[in-house]
Amino acid sequence: MFEYDRTDDRLTLFRPDTRWLSNGFDGGYRDADAAHNLTVPEGFDRTDLGAYAAERLGERPSGPTLLTGVSQRHARGARCGPVEAVATVGLSNPAVLPVEGDAEPAAGETMADGWRPGTVNVFVGTTRALDDGAMAGLLATAVEAKTATLLAAADVPGTTSDAVVVGSAPEGSPSAFAGSATEVGDSARACVRDAVLASLDARYDGERPPTPEEARYGLRTTREPSGFEP
Numbered sequence: 001m002f003e004y005d006r007t008d009d010r011l012t013l014f015r016p017d018t019r020w021l022s023n024g025f026d027g028g029y030r031d032a033d034a035a036h037n038l039t040v041p042e043g044f045d046r047t048d049l050g051a052y053a054a055e056r057l058g059e060r061p062s063g064p065t066l067l068t069g070v071s072q073r074h075a076r077g078a079r080c081g082p083v084e085a086v087a088t089v090g091l092s093n094p095a096v097l098p099v100e101g102d103a104e105p106a107a108g109e110t111m112a113d114g115w116r117p118g119t120v121n122v123f124v125g126t127t128r129a130l131d132d133g134a135m136a137g138l139l140a141t142a143v144e145a146k147t148a149t150l151l152a153a154a155d156v157p158g159t160t161s162d163a164v165v166v167g168s169a170p171e172g173s174p175s176a177f178a179g180s181a182t183e184v185g186d187s188a189r190a191c192v193r194d195a196v197l198a199s200l201d202a203r204y205d206g207e208r209p210p211t212p213e214e215a216r217y218g219l220r221t222t223r224e225p226s227g228f229e230p
Helices: 049-057 132-154 183-203
Strands: 003-007 010-022 028-039 065-068 076-080 083-089 120-126 163-168
Touching: 010 083, 010 120, 010 132, 028 049, 028 083, 028 120, 049 065, 065 120, 076 183, 083 183, 120 132, 120 183, 132 163, 132 183
Parallel strands: 028 065, 120 163
Antiparallel strands: 003 010, 010 028, 010 163, 076 083, 083 120
């Protein structure tokens, strides 16, 4: 799978000629030998994120790069079949989406006014060769698994700055699909679940993570769309 180089503030995943898809700030498809997860300092408020990543890495990275306020000491991974996943989890800025029947937000719960140092970053790699459509399917599968895990463990679907990166090996055995009914997708679901739970446990030292009401920052969606029948 991947090789890893980790410090307290950087985790780099290496595999030659990997095909990547990211929904991070530098998102999209690309081919590169590495992807990066960078921990930013407290009080970080820069918006030139590409330039910041280049300063941190010594050059503008060719592969996807994600940012987080969580130390890479809390990065955890899981492997299953043709897939492995690595996650860093912080929940100081939960993004809550009420549905009909949800309780009203607690007094003092705040709306986010910008990027905050929490973030759930997930990297998923497979030894299978996926085309662009299957890569998008794997990204969706990983996001779904991250969301389901956080809802069960912390009663939130994610934070205001979550991101997911998936990587495929072009020289591997082809897989046309990567949804939950496939070996790749089902393995990804299990790996993301276990990696997220392990990082959550490491980040909060085995204690209960903050509830949405206790979190320092966050967002609760209160917009009221008008429905229509297409």
